Amino acid sequence: MEITKVLPDDCISLIISLTSPRDACRLALLSHAFNSIADSNAVWQMFLPLDYIHIISNSSSPPSLLSLPKKDLYSTLCYHPILTHNGDMKFQLEKESGKKWYMVGARALSIQWVDTPRHWTWISLPDSRFCRVAKLKNVGRLEIKGKVKLNTLSSNTNYEAYFVFKLVRDRYGFRHTPVELDVSIEGTAAGEVRSVILDPPRNMPQQAKERVDGWLEIEMGEFFNGFENDRTVEFSLREDHDDQPKRGLIVQGIELRPKHKNNR
Amino acid sequence: MSEVDMAVIKPEMMKSYIWLQTADGSIQQVEQEVAMFCPMICHEVIQKGMGSSKNYAISLPQRVNPAMLSLILDYCRFHQVPGRSNKERKSFDEKFIRMDTKRLCELTSAADSLQLKPLVDLTSRALARIIEGKSPEEIREIFHLPDDLTEEEKLEPLKNTTDDPRIRLLNRLYAKKRKELKERQKLKNIEVEEERVDDRSVDDLLSFINGDNGDSKGIKNSKSKKKNRRRKDQQKNTSANEAIKNHNKEPNGLNQVCHSAEVGQKVRAGVGATSNLHDVEDDIFDNKNELDDGDIDDEIDPALKEKIDREVEDFARRLNSDWPERMQEILSFGHERKPVHFSLNGNGSLRRYANSEQR
Numbered sequence: 098m099e100i101t102k103v104l105p106d107d108c109i110s111l112i113i114s115l116t117s118p119r120d121a122c123r124l125a126l127l128s129h130a131f132n133s134i135a136d137s138n139a140v141w142q143m144f145l146p147l148d149y150i151h152i153i154s155n156s157s158s159p160p161s162l163l164s165l166p167k168k169d170l171y172s173t174l175c176y177h178p179i180l181t182h183n184g185d186m187k188f189q190l191e192k193e194s195g196k197k198w199y200m201v202g203a204r205a206l207s208i209q210w211v212d213t214p215r216h217w218t219w220i221s222l223p224d225s226r227f228c229r230v231a232k233l234k235n236v237g238r239l240e241i242k243g244k245v246k247l248n249t250l251s252s253n254t255n256y257e258a259y260f261v262f263k264l265v266r267d268r269y270g271f272r273h274t275p276v277e278l279d280v281s282i283e284g285t286a287a288g289e290v291r292s293v294i295l296d297p298p299r300n301m302p303q304q305a306k307e308r309v310d311g312w313l314e315i316e317m318g319e320f321f322n323g324f325e326n327d328r329t330v331e332f333s334l335r336e337d338h339d340d341q342p343k344r345g346l347i348v349q350g351i352e353l354r355p356k357h358k359n360n361r
Numbered sequence: 362m363s364e365v366d367m368a369v370i371k372p373e374m375m376k377s378y379i380w381l382q383t384a385d386g387s388i389q390q391v392e393q394e395v396a397m398f399c400p401m402i403c404h405e406v407i408q409k410g411m412g413s414s415k416n417y418a419i420s421l422p423q424r425v426n427p428a429m430l431s432l433i434l435d436y437c438r439f440h441q442v443p444g445r446s447n448k449e450r451k452s453f454d455e456k457f458i459r460m461d462t463k464r465l466c467e468l469t470s471a472a473d474s475l476q477l478k479p480l481v482d483l484t485s486r487a488l489a490r491i492i493e494g495k496s497p498e499e500i501r502e503i504f505h506l507p508d509d510l511t512e513e514e515k516l517e518p519l520k521n522t523t524d525d526p527r528i529r530l531l532n533r534l535y536a537k538k539r540k541e542l543k544e545r546q547k548l549k550n551i552e553v554e555e556e557r558v559d560d561r562s563v564d565d566l567l568s569f570i571n572g573d574n575g576d577s578k579g580i581k582n583s584k585s586k587k588k589n590r591r592r593k594d595q596q597k598n599t600s601a602n603e604a605i606k607n608h609n610k611e612p613n614g615l616n617q618v619c620h621s622a623e624v625g626q627k628v629r630a631g632v633g634a635t636s637n638l639h640d641v642e643d644d645i646f647d648n649k650n651e652l653d654d655g656d657i658d659d660e661i662d663p664a665l666k667e668k669i670d671r672e673v674e675d676f677a678r679r680l681n682s683d684w685p686e687r688m689q690e691i692l693s694f695g696h697e698r699k700p701v702h703f704s705l706n707g708n709g710s711l712r713r714y715a716n717s718e719q720r
Contacts, residue, residue, distance in 0.1 A: 099506060104466055104473075111481070116493045117493065120493055127508075127510075
């Protein structure tokens with residue numbers, strides 16, 4: 098029995114679309130018959146988010162993106178994040194699952210005193226996708242908050258939130274004083290608050306990790322986006338106990354990353 | 362239903378039956394509510410008035426043989442009962458699909474021709490679970506697929522909109538291989554000095570490429586000394602020496618520039634692997650983008666070349682020491698790793714990324 102003789106193309110299409118993007122790429126190399134089916138729009142449209150047209154239409158990307166073959170569009174969205182929500186958010190797809198992966202830029206966060214020039218400035222850095230990132234000049238109390246509507250994200254997905262930042266050479270206030278990180282879904286019990294040091298001395302363990310784009314990230318927490326998602330998820334980063342001056346932190350944003358399944 | 366069954370049931374209940382005929386000519390009666398659960402049958406009965414008697418039996422599509430029909434009717438018989446809980450239905454479904462792959466395929470096909478979508482979804486999911494995560498060889502075996510893509514087709518260029526140097530090299534390798542194949546076609550009737558291995562698999566290609574990475578130069582290369590030195594180095598690191606030697610004697614001397622030590626690493630990972638095609642496909646998955654060049658013409662200044670070659674050898678050494686872990690790393694995380702990246706700047710010169718530098 099050869100499967101392509103038993104099953105019509107649209108059945109095979111359906112089956113492939115129920116596997117994964119990675120499997121679909123492999124299946125394209127199986128045989129002639131599979132090649133055209135596994136690369137087809139019918140399959141790859143199923144890997145894109147349901148509202149991909151809406152997302153792209155409301156982004157800064159050219160509408161010609163929508164006329165790409167769906168497989169190419171998928172791949173483009175995995176490797177070339179686009180700016181959405183008026184340039185406030187950065188969007189891409191997580192390539193293994195096709196889930197939505199956002200970063201909330203600093204402009205869309207509520208950073209206390211951010212518009213007061215002697216506390217914070219907005220600068221432009223070439224290694225950030227956003228036009229502007231926020232640079233800390235001097236505060237005594239640090240408070241950065243953000244929130245995202247859950248229906249923006251992929252449903253039935255576990256997400257991890259990361260604070261994405263840099264520290265310049267001329268910095269102080271983060272070496273010995275921990276900041277408190279918190280992620281919680283509005284209306285539910287607050288999750289555990291994490292206490293981390295952003296800039297530990299060399300002999301202490303570094304909790305922040307280096308990213309591929311050259312920035313640092315530190316995990317703020319996790320949450321599960323279920324199916325009834327008319328709520329919002331809220332994030333906060335705070336240091337408001339010691340009232341010591343702080344300086345030299347650059348904030349790119351807060352990234353919401355779909356969690357990799359362990360068996361992938 | 363057998364004649365005996367019908368004889369027993371008929372006098373007791375005044376049920377309606379629908380007459381169905383499968384492609385092999387056999388005809389049977391089925392309880393109306395069960396048969397009507399299939400949209401196609403429902404349509405035939407309501408729109409065309411068929412199925413009310415033996416003479417007007419509904420001709421079922423060819424994909425529905427008696428065995429499949431029986432299975433489908435079992436499914437319908439269970440699910441058409443309104444009172445069942447979701448849990449019961451799920452439990453039934455799980456047991457129902459426990460059958461060999463061949464039957465699952467036939468069942469999907471039969472259910473599809475009867476437009477019975479819930480069953481098509483159920484069987485399709487089961488088949489998807491079977492396929493998931495398997496290598497192409499395994500899948501071909503399960504579904505008896507011919508490996509009928511030519512080497513050429515498998516080596517179609519990957520797309521490279523990110524301008525990833527690894528993809529660029531991979532595409533060059535493919536272009537090179539395609540050129541080779543074409544040349545071989547041309548030279549088919551001409552006598553050649555040494556024997557060549559004609560049915561080269563992708564394995565051979567990749568091992569050849571490994572050897573060639575050591576020999577990499579710009580297209581204008583003519584220094585055979587350097588070539589020999591590197592060839593010697595590579596012999597320590599690869600096992601496909603014969604292939605390398607044969608190819609290097611080739612008159613056309615197709616050489617390539619190795620733009621990225623990582624490519625060498627990635628490609629080398631394919632040598633001797635259980636499934637090189639598997640790597641190629643994972644490469645394709647990791648690096649799907651626009652092809653910007655199919656040609657091998659690139660110039661690079663010799664000093665940088667030396668540096669790259671040293672990096673290649675260094676990686677080869679490292680790779681050979683922790684190969685299985687590297688393999689996993691390379692296959693799984695094409696874009697997410699942090700080792701040294703090479704990339705072309707706008708003006709064509711190579712740049713090395715460090716973590717704190719800008720891209």
